[in-house]
Amino acid sequence: MAKSDKRDEIVRAALELIAEHGFHGAPMAMIADRAGVGAGTIYRYFENKDVLINELYREIEERIYPVILDGYAPEKPIRERFLHLGTALLRYFIENPLEFRYVEQFHNSPYGVVFRRDKLLGKREGCDVYRELFEEGVSRQVMKDLPLVVLFALSFGPLLTVARDHILGFVALDPPLIARTIEACWDGIRR
Amino acid sequence: MAKSDKRDEIVRAALELIAEHGFHGAPMAMIADRAGVGAGTIYRYFENKDVLINELYREIEERIYPVILDGYAPEKPIRERFLHLGTALLRYFIENPLEFRYVEQFHNSPYGVVFRRDKLLGKREGCDVYRELFEEGVSRQVMKDLPLVVLFALSFGPLLTVARDHILGFVALDPPLIARTIEACWDGIRR
DNA sequence: AAATATGGAGTGAACATTCATTCCGTTTTG
DNA sequence: CAAAACGGAATGAATGTTCACTCCATATTT
Numbered sequence A, B: 001m002a003k004s005d006k007r008d009e010i011v012r013a014a015l016e017l018i019a020e021h022g023f024h025g026a027p028m029a030m031i032a033d034r035a036g037v038g039a040g041t042i043y044r045y046f047e048n049k050d051v052l053i054n055e056l057y058r059e060i061e062e063r064i065y066p067v068i069l070d071g072y073a074p075e076k077p078i079r080e081r082f083l084h085l086g087t088a089l090l091r092y093f094i095e096n097p098l099e100f101r102y103v104e105q106f107h108n109s110p111y112g113v114v115f116r117r118d119k120l121l122g123k124r125e126g127c128d129v130y131r132e133l134f135e136e137g138v139s140r141q142v143m144k145d146l147p148l149v150v151l152f153a154l155s156f157g158p159l160l161t162v163a164r165d166h167i168l169g170f171v172a173l174d175p176p177l178i179a180r181t182i183e184a185c186w187d188g189i190r191r
Numbered sequence C: 001a002a003a004t005a006t007g008g009a010g011t012g013a014a015c016a017t018t019c020a021t022t023c024c025g026t027t028t029t030g
Numbered sequence D: 001c002a003a004a005a006c007g008g009a010a011t012g013a014a015t016g017t018t019c020a021c022t023c024c025a026t027a028t029t030t
Helices: A003-021 A028-035 A039-047 A049-069 A080-094 A096-106 A111-120 A127-137 A150-169 A177-191 B004-020 B028-035 B039-045 B049-069 B076-097 B096-106 B110-120 B128-139 B150-168 B175-189
Strands: none
Touching: A003 A028, A003 A039, A003 A049, A003 B076, A028 A039, A028 B039, A039 A127, A049 A080, A049 A096, A049 A111, A049 B004, A080 A127, A080 A150, A080 A177, A080 B110, A096 A111, A096 A150, A111 B004, A127 A150, A150 A177, A150 B028, A177 B175, B004 B039, B004 B049, B004 B096, B049 B076, B049 B096, B049 B110, B076 B096, B076 B128, B076 B150, B076 B175, B096 B110, B096 B150, B128 B150, B150 B175
16 A cells, blocks of 8 residues: 555545544544555554644645536626525535534534634635635625624524534435525525 | 532533533543543443433533523524524524534534434434424425525525634724624525 | 532543564575 | 665554543431
8 A cells, every 4th residue: 555545544534533422432443444544554654643634634624615616607696696605504514424523523522613713814815716706795785784603603504504504414305305405594694 | 419419510510521621531430530420320320421412412502591591582684583593503602602612513423414414314303493404494495495504504504604703802892893704604595 | 408519539432652472585504 | 687775654552531421438317
């Protein structure tokens, strides 16, 4: 196995196990095992478990970005752009349940709080497309005049909840239902 | 200290520590310590940590219920009832950040998934007021004709997100902003 | 004084991490 | 060109720590 393969295997194994069993249900030994690698080998690639966890999150985020932006047209009306971004994100999560579960675990942990704080304080790149869209929506009076954080909550709150419910099998989201859900989100934030 | 006092102290200490540091950041010894009680004493009241965690959740839920239902009038229009329930819940969480953080931790853990499944399958008492309201809303064509789970997501998703953001200090929710947020949720689900 | 409750040291299991050793592809030497 | 030497990647047993839970000597209640 080539060097980079090992790293990839470790990351993949960590994603699978943590997504399924949470951070504390995925001991390093188990990750090593599933990656087909010695326990010590992980530490050749990642300083410690924390670093592995954060690195994995970063990688997932980077995978999501291009998918969401694919077909995004900044010249279209705000409503259409919102529907595009919402649908793309929800679809991505539904099609990649492991990554979704991982991201969720991450956000609902001490890692996530630090991350969130950094992001809101502008220390991070990232959800700039969303932020820009919301800022434009508010200033053009297409969206309600609410704090950005609230607009985020009204959009991502339902989206993440519904993705989880789908993945856990509590509802079966098909394309038309996805579309209607995102439109309902839009009704929540539009003027 | 009287017998029941000890139990209360244990529950209180567990709530504080778990809400702040998560399940794994709150060892039994630490809980005992903060409760001013010996480590072994906890096991006189709770069979093990799992039981303590579940019991605590149940107690929190029971505390929330009457508060939310206070002033709830089933004869009022659906919109008003929704605003009442939403506002009451959001207010409760904002005023009781420890309980909110605890509930969140709980829902985003293996405990929560089991719980959620039972609830949605109707094996639990609980969110019946919400369920009834949504069912009535749909059948009277006041709300969008979406699956219950999606309507739940559109309501509770933003609500919980915004409560977390407030508690973490990312936004300052005052009564008018709370009202506008819940109204925005309503816009999302109403026809 | 018997019965019951409590405290906290003790126990063993689980875990993240380390490090002496092995392994293997490459380079140097004869 | 074969053989020997080298270096760094990989390994997994060993280590030290943390934790949930137990147990029994002591304290409290009846």
